[in-house]
Amino acid sequence: MAKEQIYELMVIFDSRGDETEINREFDVVQSLIERHSTEFIGRADWGLKEFKYPIKKRSSGYYVYYLFKAKTDVPVELSHTLKMNEKVLRHMIIAGNSRSASYLDKLQSEPKPRAEYTKPPETTSEHIPSENKAEEPVEEEKPENVPEAVSEEPSESEGIEEPQERTDEKAEEFQEEELSDENNEKQREEEGVE
Amino acid sequence: MEKKKQSNRKNRKKKQEHRRHRQCPFCANPNIDIDYKNIDLLRRYVNDRGKIVPRKNTGVCAKHQRRLAKEIKRARFLALIPYVVYTYR
Numbered sequence: 001m002a003k004e005q006i007y008e009l010m011v012i013f014d015s016r017g018d019e020t021e022i023n024r025e026f027d028v029v030q031s032l033i034e035r036h037s038t039e040f041i042g043r044a045d046w047g048l049k050e051f052k053y054p055i056k057k058r059s060s061g062y063y064v065y066y067l068f069k070a071k072t073d074v075p076v077e078l079s080h081t082l083k084m085n086e087k088v089l090r091h092m093i094i095a096g097n098s099r100s101a102s103y104l105d106k107l108q109s110e111p112k113p114r115a116e117y118t119k120p121p122e123t124t125s126e127h128i129p130s131e132n133k134a135e136e137p138v139e140e141e142k143p144e145n146v147p148e149a150v151s152e153e154p155s156e157s158e159g160i161e162e163p164q165e166r167t168d169e170k171a172e173e174f175q176e177e178e179l180s181d182e183n184n185e186k187q188r189e190e191e192g193v194e
Numbered sequence: 195m196e197k198k199k200q201s202n203r204k205n206r207k208k209k210q211e212h213r214r215h216r217q218c219p220f221c222a223n224p225n226i227d228i229d230y231k232n233i234d235l236l237r238r239y240v241n242d243r244g245k246i247v248p249r250k251n252t253g254v255c256a257k258h259q260r261r262l263a264k265e266i267k268r269a270r271f272l273a274l275i276p277y278v279v280y281t282y283r
Binding site: 094 | 274276
């Protein structure tokens with residue numbers, strides 16, 4: 001009789017392809033574990049994450065964490081079947097302990113705010129609607145601002161007139177100064193001639 | 195020359211005594227979970243080149259350094275932490 005033990009399985013799925021297909025693959029692996037194990041404890045999806053180094057020429061993948069109780073000969077069979085799966089980029093099975101069970105409880109109570117990594121080709125399609133959304137509120141605001149602008153117009157026109165008057169005054173002052181300068185110059189010339 | 199040698203030995207002894215006072219952070223707080231999933235913790239014990247920092251520098255005890263090294267290697271395998279960080283000149 002083989003002994004029973006808690007096992008942790010971390011699987012990195014290929015991010016290429018539709019998300020629905022990838023999500024289906026998560027369930028396929030889960031059903032595989034449920035078939036082999038004596039007790040399936042839980043699962044945690046980490047979502048799409050960027051690799052720190054490329055794995056099979058890919059820069060990102062979906063991380064899924066499984067926790068289960070099984071007999072000691074099960075991990076070998078599991079790893080063999082996972083190796084055959086093309087969607088699985090990499091996997092790791094390790095013997096768990098009492099703390100690994102508490103990890104899932106922690107996640108449920110306090111879900112970590114993960115930095116979501118988005119695929120480069122998909123981001124272009126996602127950005128277009130976001131830009132449109134950003135434009136919509138601006139368009140809505142414009143009609144609201146129009147009556148305010150109209151109400152402000154008279155005050156602005158009054159404000160504009162004042163500087164005009166000032167300019168006129170200044171222009172007159174300038175003219176006077178110029179005239180006075182010309183007179184002075186004439187006087188100096190006359191004095192010089194004499 | 196003899197006097198110089200003696201003074202160096204004294205300094206060494208002083209340094210060694212000073213180092214001994216640091217306590218292992220994991221022994222001080224047993225609730226800290228050394229795990230490959232706890233990447234923020236592991237990053238503290240890896241230098242900017244991606245190398246595991248010796249316990250002489252961090253003050254971790256031998257028992258916990260062994261566990262740290264194991265978990266760092268697991269995290270590296272899953273591409274959560276880099277094996278090597280290249281710095282180009």
